[in-house]
Amino acid sequence: TESAAIAGSEYSADDIQILEGLTAVRKRPGMYIGSTTASGLHHLLWEIVDNAVDEHLAKFCSKIDVTVHQDNSVTVVDNGRGIPTSMHKSGIPTPQVVFTILHAGGKFGGGGYKKSGGLHGVGASVTNALSEWLEVEIYREGKIHKQKFATWVDDKGIEHVGEPVGGLEVTGNTNRTGTKVTFKPDPKVFHGHVSMSYDTLSERLQEIAFLNSGLKVNIKDERSGKADTFHYEG
Ligand SMILES: Cc1cc(C)cc(-c2cc(NC(=O)[C@H]3COCCO3)[nH]n2)c1
DSSP states (O other): OHHHHHTTSOOOHHHHHHHHTTHHHHHOTHHHHSOSSHHHHHHHHHHHHHHHHHHHHTTSOOEEEEEEOTTSOEEEEEOSSOOOOSBOTTSSBHHHHHHHSOOOOBBTBSOOOOTTTTTTTOOHHHHHHTEEEEEEEEEETTEEEEEEEEEEEOTTSOEEEEEEEEEEEEEEEOSOOEEEEEEEEOTTTTTTOOOOOHHHHHHHHHHHHHHSTTOEEEEEETTTOOEEEEEOOO
16 A cells, blocks of 8 residues: 555655655646636746745845736746755756655645745746746856746656756856746646636735835736836835
């Protein structure tokens, strides 16, 4: 039995989380984003924005730009230090760890969905798992680094969830720092309802700017041309 298999082996909550991987998120999305209705859709963005806000709290980021594209993909860019691009001790690039390893979301590992603002900066892999694709671009140490992830079903019917498409590549030089993430919510997860609401985004982004004085938050909707800037003096 499963208990016999686990008895005598040092399974920790972390091991089980890593074992379950992102496929578990696709199986029970509600555990990670609350629901697969509109509120769950917007949580994909809040998980990413949370990370950029953390970088502002660490005093390295002063600006976050959010853009909704015509195809309902969304881009978040910050001017923080940029996710480290070094190799993680596990032998995979740090950005790949951030987007493909399910991190302990609560005090007992996994922790399940939290009603408060998401999983506090550890939910980026959840956004990846529930997207058709996700791309990260990092501006750090004078270089532009890029890695892509995708979810697809192979010719044997196996679903590959949020897996890297290639490695972390240097694609150019830059004199800025920061992290840019673009992701496309998967219609298969959200029953076709993948169109984010401008009003929902702008209201919450205004709140985020108000709660983090000094942080400038820009939103641009390429579907309608609407745009707004929120900035409460630091
Ligand atoms: C938009 C977005 C999305 C994600 C998943 C992370 C981030 C992010 C992550 C960081 N900074 C870091 O991860 C590093 C910077 O180097 C020290 C430890 O924290 N800045 N911005 C931004």
